[in-house]
Amino acid sequence: MKKAFTLIELLVVIAIIAILAAILFPVFAQAKESAKKTGCLSNMKQMGTAFALYLHDSDGVYPTCDNDKAKIDGKPPEPESFEADGPPERDWTITTQPYVKNFDIFRCGSDGSLKPKDPKNPDLTREYRSSFTINGWAEYNLAESTVSKPSEWILLGERNNVSRGPKTWWMFYWWIWQGSGSKAVWPPTSTPDPTLEAAKDLAIDRHSKNPNWLFGDGHAKSMPFSATWKAGTDNKYWPNPH
Numbered sequence: 001m002k003k004a005f006t007l008i009e010l011l012v013v014i015a016i017i018a019i020l021a022a023i024l025f026p027v028f029a030q031a032k033e034s035a036k037k038t039g040c041l042s043n044m045k046q047m048g049t050a051f052a053l054y055l056h057d058s059d060g061v062y063p064t065c066d067n068d069k070a071k072i073d074g075k076p077p078e079p080e081s082f083e084a085d086g087p088p089e090r091d092w093t094i095t096t097q098p099y100v101k102n103f104d105i106f107r108c109g110s111d112g113s114l115k116p117k118d119p120k121n122p123d124l125t126r127e128y129r130s131s132f133t134i135n136g137w138a139e140y141n142l143a144e145s146t147v148s149k150p151s152e153w154i155l156l157g158e159r160n161n162v163s164r165g166p167k168t169w170w171m172f173y174w175w176i177w178q179g180s181g182s183k184a185v186w187p188p189t190s191t192p193d194p195t196l197e198a199a200k201d202l203a204i205d206r207h208s209k210n211p212n213w214l215f216g217d218g219h220a221k222s223m224p225f226s227a228t229w230k231a232g233t234d235n236k237y238w239p240n241p242h
Contacts (some may be wrong), residue, residue, distance in 0.1 A: 036109035037207040040158070041220055043105040044132070047156060048218030050099040060144040062155075063095040076137075076175035076186065092134050106130040110206050113161035124167045132214075133159035133201065136171040137239055147239040150216030154228060154236045158203040158211040172201040174237040188235040198225060 054063060093106050103119035108131035116122035122129045135155055147153055157172060177194035178185035185192065198204060203211055204225040213228065214220045216239065233241040 037210075037212065037222065040108040040110065040131075040207070041212045041222065043108070044156065044212050044214045044220035045218075046100060046105050047096070047132070048214050048220060050096040051155065051214075052218050053099040054096050055144050062138040062142045062144065063092040064090060064139045064141055076173075076184075093130050103129065106132060108132070108158060108203075108206070108212075111159075111161055111203070113166075122166070126166060128161045128166050131159055131161065131203075132156045133164075133172045135237060135239070136173040136175075137237070139171050142239060144216075147216050148241065151219065152236055153216040153239045154213050155216050156214035157201075158206050158213075160199065160201060160203045162203075163200045174198070174201075177201075187232050187241070188229070188238065190229075190231045194229055195225060198229075 051062075055061070093103070097103075103116075106119075106129060107115060111128070111131035113128040113131070114126055116127040116129055119129055133156065135153075135157070138155060144150070159172075174194075175186065175188075176184065177197040178188065178192055188194075195204070202225065205211075207222065210222045210224055212220055212222050213236075228236045230236065235241075
């Protein structure tokens with residue numbers, strides 16, 4: 001007599017497999033995301049080295065992509081426009097290329113936006129060269145010597161390539177997250193909550209809401225957005241508070 005599985009036995013096996021899959025798939029997904037986060041952090045550390053070399057060769061002045069020569073006097077500069085487009089060849093992803101010689105480090109594995117076929121000449125209507133965005137304050141001829149706490153100052157953040165178009169991959173204007181013009185809140189405060197506006201610029205939900213950040217001294221670390229925004233001089237985006 002041939003032995004065979006009964007229908008009930010088969011159903012039990014299938015149910016066990018389904019339960020194991022339900023348990024293991026999220027674990028695998030978390031492991032995959034963790035690997036992407038680690039790779040992203042490594043890329044940021046390389047960018048930190050590139051910025052340090054650039055500063056050494058550029059009289060200690062951060063790269064800029066704007067056309068103007070605005071001076072920082074302790075107050076937030078006015079963005080020229082929402083796009084704030086300077087010549088593409090002045091973008092930080094271009095000016096730091098001699099030190100990295102690799103466009104791949106400008107992409108995060110968790111960024112689902114369209115990667116350029118030719119990073120040197122991206123299609124700025126749909127392709128995103130970078131998964132990161134630079135602190136807008138650094139774009140206005142900011143001197144390294146004026147950054148009072150470089151180890152606590154955020155130079156780069158992860159860019160929200162869902163809400164921001166390809167042509168605005170240069171900077172984030174963090175000082176307008178609490179209002180601009182006559183409604184601006186300055187210095188930064190705890191209220192109103194800047195998270196909603198910040199989320200339009202930064203991918204603060206990336207890596208399980210624990211995105212990576214590059215600081216002025218070249219080190220990179222992961223932390224939630226809430227840990228970066230403090231009132232007054234404790235704010236991690238303000239390079240030279242007075």
